[in-house]
Amino acid sequence: MIITILDVVISGLLLGGIYAVTAVGLSLQYGVARVLNIAHGEFIMLGAFITFSLYTKVGINPLISFAICGPVVFAVGFVLYRTLFTRLRTSSPTAGAFEGNSMLACFGLLFIIQNVAILIWGADIKGYSYLAFPVDFWGARFAANRLVTLGFALAICLVFYLFLANTRLGKAIRAAAQDPETAGLMGVRINQVLALCFGFGALMAGLGGALISMSYKIEPTMGLEYTMIALIVIVLGGLGSILGSFVGGLVLGLVGSIVTHIEPGLSLVAYYVIFMLLLLIKPTGILGK
Amino acid sequence: MEKKTSKKGIILGVILVILGALVPLFAPVYTVILLTSILMYMTIAVSWTLFSGPTGYISLASAAFFGAGIYTAAIVGMALPLPLVIVAGALASFCVALLVGALTLRLKGIYFVMFTFGLVELLLHFILWWEVTISGTTGRVVPPAGNAIVFYTMLIIFVILLLTVFFIRRSRYGLALLSIGENEEAASHAGVHVTALKVIVYAISALFMGAAGAAMATRWTYIDPKIAFNPLISFMPVLMAIFGGIRPLYGPIIGAAIFTYLEEFLLTRFPYHYMLIFGIIMVVAILYMPDGLIGLTQRVWKKISRRRYADT
Amino acid sequence: MPILEGRGVTRYFGGLAAVSDVDFWVETGEVLGLIGPNGAGKTTLFNLISAALAPKSGSIFFKGKEITGLKPYQICRMGLSRTFQTVKVFGNLSVMENVLLGAFFGGEGRIASADALEAATSALTFVGLSEAAATPARDLTLANQKRLEVARALATRPELLLLDEMMEGLNPTEVNRAMALVKQIQEKGITVVMIEHVMKAIMNVCGRIMVLHHGAKIAEGTPQEVSTHKTVIEVYFGERADASR
Numbered sequence: 001m002i003i004t005i006l007d008v009v010i011s012g013l014l015l016g017g018i019y020a021v022t023a024v025g026l027s028l029q030y031g032v033a034r035v036l037n038i039a040h041g042e043f044i045m046l047g048a049f050i051t052f053s054l055y056t057k058v059g060i061n062p063l064i065s066f067a068i069c070g071p072v073v074f075a076v077g078f079v080l081y082r083t084l085f086t087r088l089r090t091s092s093p094t095a096g097a098f099e100g101n102s103m104l105a106c107f108g109l110l111f112i113i114q115n116v117a118i119l120i121w122g123a124d125i126k127g128y129s130y131l132a133f134p135v136d137f138w139g140a141r142f143a144a145n146r147l148v149t150l151g152f153a154l155a156i157c158l159v160f161y162l163f164l165a166n167t168r169l170g171k172a173i174r175a176a177a178q179d180p181e182t183a184g185l186m187g188v189r190i191n192q193v194l195a196l197c198f199g200f201g202a203l204m205a206g207l208g209g210a211l212i213s214m215s216y217k218i219e220p221t222m223g224l225e226y227t228m229i230a231l232i233v234i235v236l237g238g239l240g241s242i243l244g245s246f247v248g249g250l251v252l253g254l255v256g257s258i259v260t261h262i263e264p265g266l267s268l269v270a271y272y273v274i275f276m277l278l279l280l281i282k283p284t285g286i287l288g289k
Numbered sequence: 290m291e292k293k294t295s296k297k298g299i300i301l302g303v304i305l306v307i308l309g310a311l312v313p314l315f316a317p318v319y320t321v322i323l324l325t326s327i328l329m330y331m332t333i334a335v336s337w338t339l340f341s342g343p344t345g346y347i348s349l350a351s352a353a354f355f356g357a358g359i360y361t362a363a364i365v366g367m368a369l370p371l372p373l374v375i376v377a378g379a380l381a382s383f384c385v386a387l388l389v390g391a392l393t394l395r396l397k398g399i400y401f402v403m404f405t406f407g408l409v410e411l412l413l414h415f416i417l418w419w420e421v422t423i424s425g426t427t428g429r430v431v432p433p434a435g436n437a438i439v440f441y442t443m444l445i446i447f448v449i450l451l452l453t454v455f456f457i458r459r460s461r462y463g464l465a466l467l468s469i470g471e472n473e474e475a476a477s478h479a480g481v482h483v484t485a486l487k488v489i490v491y492a493i494s495a496l497f498m499g500a501a502g503a504a505m506a507t508r509w510t511y512i513d514p515k516i517a518f519n520p521l522i523s524f525m526p527v528l529m530a531i532f533g534g535i536r537p538l539y540g541p542i543i544g545a546a547i548f549t550y551l552e553e554f555l556l557t558r559f560p561y562h563y564m565l566i567f568g569i570i571m572v573v574a575i576l577y578m579p580d581g582l583i584g585l586t587q588r589v590w591k592k593i594s595r596r597r598y599a600d601t
Numbered sequence: 602m603p604i605l606e607g608r609g610v611t612r613y614f615g616g617l618a619a620v621s622d623v624d625f626w627v628e629t630g631e632v633l634g635l636i637g638p639n640g641a642g643k644t645t646l647f648n649l650i651s652a653a654l655a656p657k658s659g660s661i662f663f664k665g666k667e668i669t670g671l672k673p674y675q676i677c678r679m680g681l682s683r684t685f686q687t688v689k690v691f692g693n694l695s696v697m698e699n700v701l702l703g704a705f706f707g708g709e710g711r712i713a714s715a716d717a718l719e720a721a722t723s724a725l726t727f728v729g730l731s732e733a734a735a736t737p738a739r740d741l742t743l744a745n746q747k748r749l750e751v752a753r754a755l756a757t758r759p760e761l762l763l764l765d766e767m768m769e770g771l772n773p774t775e776v777n778r779a780m781a782l783v784k785q786i787q788e789k790g791i792t793v794v795m796i797e798h799v800m801k802a803i804m805n806v807c808g809r810i811m812v813l814h815h816g817a818k819i820a821e822g823t824p825q826e827v828s829t830h831k832t833v834i835e836v837y838f839g840e841r842a843d844a845s846r
Contacts (some may be wrong), residue, residue, distance in 0.1 A: 007460075017455070026379065036402065036403075037509075038406055084572065084576070087576060088575070088576065091576070092394055096345075099399070100311065100345070100347060103347070103402060104347070104527060104571070104575050105571070105572050105575045105576070106528065107571065108567075108568040108569070108571030108572040108575065109350070109568065109572065110568070111521075111524065111564045111567055112564075112565055112568035112569060112572070113568075113569070113570035114564060115564040115565035115568065116563075117559070117563060118564075119562070119565075120303060121562065128340050133447065141578075207516065224410055224520060225405075227406070228406065228407035228410055228411075231403045231406065231407065232407070235400070235403065239399070252451075263418075263422070265417065265418040265421060265422065266418050267409065267415055268411060268414040269415050270412065272407065272411045273315060275404065275407075276392055278390045279393060279396060279400060280392065281406070283396050456691060460706040461701075461702075461706070461714070461717070463700055463703070464694075464701060464705070465702065467691070467692065467693075467694060468691050468702050469696075471691035471693060471694060472689045472691060473688075474653065474673075474689060475685070475689035475690070475691070475753075476691075476702065477651070477672070477674050477677075478651060478673045478674070478677055478682070478683060479674075479677060479682075479702050479703040479706055479707055479754075479757060480674050480677040480678050480703065480705075480706035480707035480708070480757055481674055481702070481706045481755060482672075482674045483674065490835060559729075560602065571747075600824040
């Protein structure tokens with residue numbers, strides 16, 4: 001009994017860790033850069049496939065390829081913001097129009113990135129095996145790669161938190177999240193910071209994808225589901241709260257693990273039920289204002 | 290006032306409908322099938338624009354309502370005559386939309402967008418789970434229907450939709466929808482029951498998508514959740530509205546026609562790239578054509594006509 | 602019985618009390634002025650009355666019935682309308698369409714199209730905008746947009762009208778016209794509550810004035826009483842009130 005609970009809880013934290021990393025990324029993009037990136041899952045997918053290719057074609061250890069796929073996906077996000085979204089910001093008459101237009105542009109990106117991925121890697125499900133041996137943990141057995149994934153997910157979030165709290169750039173980001181105009185007046189180079197935020201959001205997505213590829217099978221169409229989950233998580237945690245996304249991710253992961261234990265295949269439905277309850281009771285989320 | 294449909298437009302529309310009704314009698318089967326597809330896209334585009342056009346609430350759930358119509362038709366298709374199958378599909382989508390609307394339309398628009406975005410996957414997963422766990426069967430077989438019947442069904446649905454949209458647009462509710470899009474708080478302070486209106490109109494738009502889905506279900510002889518719920522269908526009406534413009538009634542109609550030909554062309558020439566090309570078109574369109582192609586031609590025309598008069 | 606009454610109305614934003622335990626009443630037919638320094642809570646009070654915001658505590662009564670907890674459209678249909686501090690006209694719709702909306706939806710029960718058109722037309726004539734009926738609202742000057750908002754509110758057939766800084770940004774000629782308009786509205790039998798910073802208007806048009814400061818009511822009375830009230834003077838001019846009043 002205890003073992004089952006432990007099993008479910010750790011699986012939940014594991015799933016939650018991945019959800020947290022990806023949701024924090026989306027929270028950066030929506031909360032600060034004000035872009036509702038519904039192509040977020042595609043960046044996750046890119047991270048997953050880059051890691052896959054690096055491991056299966058070049059033999060690079062996935063844990064090391066973090067250092068490659070992270071910057072690559074970051075660069076894609078950063079460049080996209082500097083070109084596409086900055087242009088949209090200037091051409092949109094209101095902030096609301098920008099949100100709508102950028103969301104639709106991301107919709108387009110969704111199909112572009114997915115198609116490109118299919119062209120490069122094919123449409124089939126792929127997977128690789130890395131650190132797939134079981135490890136005993138207080139009587140319950142877990143695959144080593146899953147535990148490593150959990151550890152890395154938490155580490156990524158911790159590093160990011162420290163970055164936000166202690167570095168100059170981190171403070172600039174927090175200022176921009178609160179009030180972009182005033183931050184700009186205070187000397188923060190807003191366009192640069194927003195582009196960096198969007199890039200960091202993509203980076204988190206890419207790292208999340210790398211983590212996912214270590215433990216699960218991947219396919220080019222996997223992105224949509226992860227985008228949905230990230231959206232639910234940021235609502236659950238409170239729109240605009242990065243800490244909330246972290247907490248929300250873990251919570252949702254636990255829920256998913258419990259539901260999968262009782263009735264596998266219903267986890268997405270369960271997430272949506274939570275989404276619906278949130279909308280009915282407290283749309284501002286756990287940590288939202 | 291630009292939102293009024295002109296008399297010329299109405300007469301043209303009636304002529305086209307009559308011509309359309311004659312098509313299956315004279316044209317080859319391929320044309321009938323193509324025209325059915327065009328009508329389907331037009332129905333989805335116009336339904337989508339009915340709500341999302343004036344209010345500015347962007348629904349990404351069209352695929353969910355269309356799919357719900359398809360699936361309902363697959364479930365009841367054996368047991369009911371065609372008209373009732375269509376009604377069933379329409380009702381199923383109507384109810385789903387009522388639920389979605391009641392949950393999200395009381396809140397800020399962003400929740401609506403997020404919720405509708407995931408609705409396709411949600412319905413897909415739910416039905417998959419249901420079939421695997423409860424009913425034990427995967428997918429369904431649909432009784433086939435003749436091409437002419439499907440065409441006429443789609444035509445009737447489209448005509449009813451056009452009439453509905455026409456009358457809503459010129460009524461006080463059309464005005465209220467526009468005011469919601471302009472400034473929701475002011476509209477509510479002027480006496481408009483904003484939430485109720487949004488929910489009802491959204492459900493009406495979903496109704497027609499469901500009807501279209503039910504009509505088209507017979508196109509596929511076998512349906513499973515993955516076939517019925519195709520995210521690309523959520524993408525299309527947005528693209529079509531951008532092509533054709535949102536404000537005029539004929540906007541999404543023209544957009545749908547452009548889109549259908551584009552899709553035919555791309556599917557044959559670049560079968561592995563058409564998602565990519567559509568995505569690029571979408572991004573380019575958002576960047577350079579916020580008013581849609583119609584808006585673009587209007588602006589070009591204004592520039593030309595201004596030049597003309599400046600010479601005098 | 603006062604047409605509008607509030608008891609203990611309170612609203613917080615975060616830890617700050619924007620409106621703090623305010624009691625107020627408005628007599629039928631009067632023009633009540635609501636003044637106070639910036640941030641005093643005036644617009645927040647309007648928002649609480651029109652249900653744009655919900656109070657943390659307290660109750661508001663209109664025509665004897667409690668309206669706390671109702672939605673804005675319900676309050677409008679009961680006969681209470683307002684204008685906004687930042688003008689909220691429907692920019693892409695024509696002037697006539699803006700007002701028609703109020704005519705169609707602002708009253709109790711369903712109205713025939715012909716009657717709505719008539720109500721809208723007479724509202725436009727009343728504020729002096731009938732020539733501009735076909736103009737898109739975004740092409741109007743600010744002063745005219747404010748008048749358009751008044752017309753839209755009037756088309757909802759209100760018994761009580763809340764005017765929020767109607768005269769802000771107007772030049773002296775426009776201010777005089779606006780003052781005359783308020784007097785005409787009162788002559789039609791509509792009760793008016795107006796938030797204003799333009800003292801000339803408040804003193805001349807209002808029969809009674811209420812003063813808010815930091816969310817609390819600090820004075821109430823006739824223009825004469827309020828302008829000589831010690832606390833009001835301190836609040837507006839600081840401790841060193843000079844003799845040139």
